[in-house]
Amino acid sequence: MKLSTQEIQKRQNGFTLVEVMIVLAIIGILAAIALPAYQDYTVRTRIVEGLALAENAKAAIAKEGVSSAAELARISDAWNAQAGGTGANSQYVSSVCMGATTAAATCPAPGAAAANGVIAISYNAAALRVPDSQALLLLSPYVRGAAGAVPLAAAQTGPSAAGTGALDWACTSSTRAVGTAISPAVPPAAGSVLAKYVPTQCR
Secondary structure (H helix, E strand, O other): OOOOHHHHHHHHOOOOHHHHHHHHHHHHHHHHHHHHHHHHHHHHHHHHHHHHHOHHHHHHHHHHHOOOHHHHHHHHHHHHOHHHHOOOOOOOEEEEEEOOOOOOOOOOOOOOOOOOOOEEEEEOHHHHOOOHHHOEEEEEEEEEEOOEEEEHHHHHHOOOOOOOOOEEEEEEOOOOHHHHHHOOOOOOOOOOOOHHHOOHHHO
């Protein structure tokens, strides 16, 4: 079948302006949805890295820190002196401080940490690409007993000896609904990492 000159020219014209605009609009819509979702995913992955670094600190408290306030303070001081005074760190985590409830570039000096067993995970905000005011995650220890869950420090100084109940951790971001559910009477302090970036147990 032989095509006329007019038909050949029509086929060589390519996409029309309308067709190009439709393709660009589809690409724009996909980018507007996919890019933020991908960015949130990468931040969530890096947040989990901080929780993994804190596992050794949690294990140290569970093993020895529950016995007394003095032991908790000793473990806290020893932990905070590690890794150049940051407790633990990585590319995305600035410090994992024991006995601290505020973000800090380095952990409190030995002896200065409050003996409360709270683990403060301070993230590298620039690496996470979040504001400095949204880079703190807290892990608060509670001892479960017949009367419910009480903070570890309170259990050590209260009428019942520490270690008589299971140790539970309240992980808190900028919201603390799940953490508060552990102990409604004495809710944990809130961190500052946005809830959309953290695992379910930290929201």
